[in-house]
Structures are given as C-alpha cells and as structure tokens.
Amino acid sequence: MRVGIIGLGFRLGYLGYVFKAIDENFEIAGYVDPAPAGLPGLIEQGISAGKAYATPQELIANEKLDLLMIGSPNHMHLDHIRIGLEAGLKIFSEKPVVTTIEHSIELARLMAKFGHEQLNVGLVLRYAPMYRDLRAAQAEGKLGNIVSIEASEHIEPYHGAFFMRDWRRYEHYSGSFMLEKCCHDLDLYNGVIGARPERVASFGGRKSFIPENDPAKEGINDLEMFHRKPSGWMGSDKVFDSDGDIIDYQVAIVEYANGVGMNFHTNINVPDQFRRFAIMGSRGMAEGDFIRGYFNVHEMLTGNKVIEKTYANRTTLSQHYGADEQMAADIMAHVRTGLHLPVSTLNALEAGILALSMDEARMKKTVVDLRPVWDRFDEALHSRAA
Template sequence: MKVAIIGLGFRMGYLGRVFAELDPTFEIVGYADPSPAGLPGLTEAGIPVGKRYETPEALIAGERFDLLMIGSPNHMHLGHIRMGLEAGLTVFTEKPIVISIAESLELARLLNTHGHDRLLVGLVLRYSPLYRDLRAAQAQGSLGDVVSIEASEHIEPYHGAFFMRDWRRYGRYTGGFMLEKCCHDLDLYNGVVGARPRFVASFGGRKSFVPQNAPEPGVNDLEIYHRKPSGWMGSDKVFDSDADIIDYQTAIIEYENGVAMTFHTNLNVPDQFRRFCVIGSKGMAEGDFVRGYLDVHSARTHEKLVDKRYSAPSEKSQHYGADEQMAADVLAFIQTGAKQPVSALDAIEAGILALAIDQARLSRTVVDLAPLWKEYDACLHGDDAGRDVPVAKQA
C-alpha cells in the first residue's frame, strides 16, 4: 500500500512502523510537514520516506497513492479532509475529526456531497480486542438492555505533563482536552448505548498542574514531567504552563433512549486506569483497557459469563494492541473494501458530545442536544440551505 502523509508527527511516525510490519509493500511516497517529528523514528526503523512537499496541495498533485493519511494538528483537519475528498482520494484522519460544532456541521455537508465511505478515522479503541469482546457479549444478550454506564479515562502524571507542554495545551488547536483525549472513550460508549446523547452536564477545572504543586527542583522532574517529548509549539513549563485545558473533569450524560452515563477524567493519576462498568437489565460488564481485563456477570445467577485478560502484542505496542488491528482493518479496506468498526459519522457524533460536555462545564448548565442533532441531520442530508449554525440549547 502506498500512502501520502499530511502532518508527519510522532503519531503518524508510529503508525507508519505498524503498517510496515503488517504489509511488506507499504510505502510512504511523500509527506507535507515543515517539522516532521515522526521522521526520525521511521528512518531508525529503516522505512523509506519519499519526497517532502512544501504544501499539502503539492503533495496531492505530485504523487499517486492509495491512502492519504492526515496527522496534522486538530484545527487543520477539516481543510485537509476537504482537499482529500475533493481530489477523489481515500482519506484516513487521526482523531478528533474536527474541533468545533461549526466544523462538525461543515464536515456533515462535505459528507453529503462526497459520501462518508472514503473517510476513515483513527478512533483506535474501536479496534481493540477488549471492546470487540464487550460488544460480542452485548450482542449475545448477556447484558440485556443497557441501563447505565460508569466510565473513566485517567492518565499518569508524565502524560498529563505532556499535555501541559505540547501544542495540545491550547483549546484553539485541539477543541479542548475532552475532545482531544476522551473522544475515544465517548465514542465507545455511544456505540454500546446505540443512541445519541441528549442531555449533558459537567464540572471540572485545573487543580493539579498549578504553581503551588510544583515539585522541588530536580525531584523526578526529567523522569516524570518531561519523559514524553513534545513537538510543535512545545514548552518546558508544566506547573506554570500557559495551558487553557483542564486537568480533571466529570460529566453526566442522558441518552435519547434514557440510558445514563457518568464519565470522569484526570491527568494526574499515578496508578492510571481506563475502565468502565456497563450495567444492563440482565447483567453487567466491567473492564479496564490499561489493566487488561473484561468480566461479565449474570444478574440472574451471579455467574461469571466472561473472564478475559489482555496484554499488548509487544512492549512497543500502543493502545493495548488496537493499533495493530486498526492497521490490519485499514489495509483490508484498501484491498477489499472491508467494513470498518467505526465511521466518520461516529467520530463526528462523539466529538459533538465532547464539545457539549465542555459547553456544559463552561456555562454551568444542562445542555440539550436535540436542536443540534436536528441541524446536523439536515446538513448530512443536504436539507440545511440558508440555515444559521445553531448552538446546543441550555436546559
């Protein structure tokens, strides 16, 4: 498979290595990035990278390839997706797919024009073995009707410090931390619920990565707070960062079908976990992507129906082995058109939920998403000519 890359950062450099291990014909024919942080890793792995182009337009015009991969900063995604779709290309974009409600509606209009089958998205956890097993247990009826969900994504201090130092510290580039980091998780549980979120409330802020919590000079500073390298617009500041993102946040969501969910994220959790408990009318499923387990119990008999443990394929593997499966599935799509477990529409809807969570946090109101879903559907089906872009209603 031949690919071209817009935004050759650390993530695309890693994915290039994953694809190359699976496909001996994999080739990066060219890239557009003024400062390609992912290039050294590819070179070290012996993966040839083609010509560097000054602009994405020149790259698209100058090469022939099977897949355009977009790893640029989030606020550039919409423009780069548009270029690819308008050029008739198959496009893979990293998450989050876009960064605002207005961009979500604009992307819906684009998909109405070009279709969404040619746009793949890197919501990688949908490909994970644990999530696939959860959905299989759900399909077998082990849970019954989903009633409520408790879920979280907590990350270690070194990773939280990375967010305070990287370009991702600015909401204007990311759309906010909930969108940048937690859209994975929100997408997973949207899939489990099988309905759109309707009402959202949220609270949060920044209390850990603040000046009064800075460690004594030299105390684990390099080992912890600078372990993960930052790229574009990187900074050395952690506790005195100019970031405008949160370091903790909670949300309460009610879905259109009445399912309720609580979600909690924190960036300063030394024994990190990424777990969930899905409780249904007939049973419950409890799992953790970090700690690697899935247990399913029957509410009728208390019997443990599923008892699975998971480990990554290698020490270098990211996302609990999901990247390898995602690469295999993307390759299958290019070769045979095989169906993917997540779509561009799933990505937009998870993003809208993340953005609504932040709207609720900032406004201290309950946000009603019904008006926004109506407008989104109109954009998706070409029925929105002349309409103003709405905001979600505050209940």
C-alpha cells in the first residue's frame, strides 16, 4: 500500500513504523513537511519516507497513492482534507479532525458531498482491547441501560510540560487542550452512551504550570523531566512561564439527549497518572483504567464481579494500550477490502464538538445548549452535493 503524508511529525513518523511492522508492503511514497520531526525516527528504523514535496498538490500530482495520511497541525486539517477529497483520495487524518465548530460544519458538508467512507480519523482508543471488551459486555446486557458515567484522563508532569512547550500550547493551532488530548476519551463515552451531548457546563484554568510553581525557584536544578518529551514545530524551552494559552486542568459535566449524565476531569500534572472510567447501568457497573490496565464488571442483583481482566499498559508496538497496531491493521484492511471500522468521521466530529462546547462553557461561565449546534450540523451533514 502506497501512502503520502502531509505533516510528518512525531505521530505519523511513529505510525509509519507501526504500519510497516504490520505489513511489509506498506510504503511511504512521499511527504510534505518543511521540518519533518518524524523523519529521523523513520530513518532510524530503516524506513524510507519517499520524496519530499513542497505542497500537497505536488505530492498528489506526482505519486499514485492508496491513502493520504494527514498529521499536520490541527488547524490545517480541514484544508488538507479538502485537497485530498477533491483529488478523489481515501484519507486518514490524525485527531482531532478539525478545531472549531465552523470547521466541523464545513467538514460535514464535505462528507455530504464526497461520502463518509472517504475519510477516517485516528481516534485510536476505539481499537483498544479494553474498549472492545467494554462494548462487548454492554452488548451482552451486563450493564443494562446506561445511567451515568464518571471518567478522567490525567497525565504525568513530563507530558504536561510537553504541551506547555509544543505548538499545541496555542489554542488557535490546537483547538484547545480538551480537544487535542481528550477527544479520544469523549468519543469513547459518546459511543457507550449512544446519544449526542445536549447540555454542557465546565470549569478549569491553569494552576500548575505557572511561574510561582517553577522548581528552579526552590533551588531544584534537575529539571530533565520537563524536557524529556521533545517538541517539534514552534517548540519552546519555557514550561512554567509558557506563553501558551492552554489550561492545565478542567472539569466538565454533560447531559445527553437520552438523559445520561457524565462528569469528566483532566489534569496534566499528576505524578501517578491514570485514565479511567466508571460506567453505571441499570443492571451493572463497569470500571476500567487504560493506564493501570484493569477492567471489571459487577452485576447489580448480586454484587458479583462477572468480568475481571488485566491488560498490558504498553505493547512492543503500541503507545496506546495495544490499540495502535490494531488500528494500523484495520485501516489497511479498510483501504484494501472495505472492512468496517469501529470509528467514523461522524463520531470524530461529535466528540470534537463536545470538547469545543466544554471550552465554550468554561470561558463563558455558562451552561451551553448544544441543540442549535446540532441543528446546523445536521443541515450540513445532509446537504446535497453542490
């Protein structure tokens, strides 16, 4: 399978290695990136990135591609997706697929015109073994009707510092921290709930990565941890005095159209990180943690634990709990045979709109009613091709 890459950053450099490990016939024909941070990693693995092109149009015109992979900064995704769709290509875009409500509505119009199957989005956690087991337990009736969810994603200080130093520190590039990092999680729970979010409230800000918390002020000189994860485009060494506008903690509560309630919490300065959920149903409850690697289901009538599983936090290939290699295999099968994927562009857009509405609620200090947004979105989604 021959692919072209727009935005050869660390993520797509890593995925190039994973795809190649899954299928030796995977080939990168060429790429577009003025400063390809992911290129050294490919070279180190003995994988060619093909020819460097100045523009996406040149790449598409000069190479016969089975798949166009987009890993450019988030705010560029819509334009790069449009270029690929207009060229008739199958596309894989890294998450988040777009960065604003308006871009979400515009992409919905493009889906109406070109078809949903032309674009796939890298919401990789849908491929994780734990999530698949969760959905299987739900399908078997072990949870009954979903009533409420408590969920979180917390990351260690070295990873939080990366966000303060990387281009993602600017919301006009990333969309927001909630969108950039937590759209994975929001998508998972949207899938479990099976309805769209309708009302959202949220609170948060920056309290950890601020100048008064800089360990250097206490005479601590070993600050390697805060620079351990390299940054690429627009990288900076500033951590506690970052010029970015992203936040470092946020809480949100969500009411869905079917009455299910969810609260979600994220913090990027957690020394013992975890990424867990507790899903309460009318017949049982499911608890799991992707990082700590456990999944349990208890039934309501007896209190018995009916499922107890553990998982490897990280596999030889995967940075996401066994999900990366499964996604690579499924994406290639989808391109070749039309295999149905567990996540769609529609799922990605709905998760993104939820994340963006959380930030709107946080900034405006109000409850956001999403029904007018969904009305506009559906009108675009079902519009006729121009």
